[in-house]
Amino acid sequence: MPNHSSCEKAPIFIVGPPRSGTSLLSAIIGSHSNIACGPETDLFRALPLRDVEQIVTGENWCEKATERMEEIKYPDGKSIAAHFGLTRVQLSEHLSNQAASAKVIYSSIPAAFADTQGKARWAEKTPRHLFYVDEIRRVFPDAKIIRIIRDPRDSIPSVIKNIGLSASLVGEFYRWASVYAKSEPFFRKDPDSITIRYEDLVTNTEEQIASICDFIGEEFEPSMLDREGANLVRVASETWKSDIDKKITAQNVYGWRSNLDVDVARAASLICCEALEQLEYPDPIKPEKEVKVFPLGENFGVANESHIIDCAKKGYRYTAIGDTYPESMSEALDLYPDVLLGDLPLGKRPSIRVRRSMHAISRIIMRFLSRKPVIVDPDINLGVGALNRMIGKVALVFGTRKTFAN
Known part of the structure; x- marks a missing residue:
């Protein structure tokens, strides 16, 4: 007979930007006597919904x-199921006991894990599932989704120190602001989702956990504060999660005020201004002057970090227009013809980068010939690498110069 014990209540998804407290929160929730939470599955990215269907x-x-x-596989070479202590046979048996559906596939690992833990409900924590909340809602219409947020001026230095996604603080602040802007409409409208701040969780822990329990429909258990489920959440290769069972402390709340360079902090407070205001974080800085850029991806901040910091000293800000990154070079160069040209998406493979570079150059020249030249700031770089610099030089010759910083 199929075991449906882990499907009696709505699943719980924990999402959020990196180093925002998702691991701490999952350890707390996974310590509830009724809820199992294991390591990250990353399934909605690694196994796209179209493939599952x-x-x-x-x-x-x-x-x-x-x-x-x-x-x-995880970076250590083990499968996701193995990190949950599940064998291929266990996973196959769990699937075979149920009718085929996307819901069954996406829930198979956390649900089978919940069964092995003798718990009636499962939670899943993958920070980057923040990009897939629409898909989660489509597959699990009754799911409870919890987004945890931390002041980016604290979380981004931790990202660079512990995870190493980038060495550019400014680039990561732009990435954070973009992720927030893209996810905010969902959490503003979706009735079965909530946002909590890391700072509130560590300064008023019991009250916050009780509120979360009320949201997910469970009784608060004082044992959740002990986080006995922490060992089930982390894996050996994720050393930055080693402290999630330590004493909860507010020691690092707003540590950016003393730890972050004052000019970098000012740039961050400008870049993330709207989000800081909405989340009621201290000291957002409204720009005195700004210019819209398209496209503006993380490479814009990486390639122009010192210039952006210098502009921030004057209260100036480059900001994105639109909430999507271009799908093609034509879109990047034609979608917003009157907007300053930002970093161009060339891709990672050398052959693709060369082809897209040639395309970009031809589009820039065609715009010039049609008397609709691109607008380019001579003080900024159009991304990183030699090809981007070459495109920038062509844009300066065939485009209209607009200096923003002066």
């Missing part, structure tokens, strides 16, 4: 789903 409508769906999930 094809699997469930085809033959041998159970075997194909098991095989696809076994192919998804």
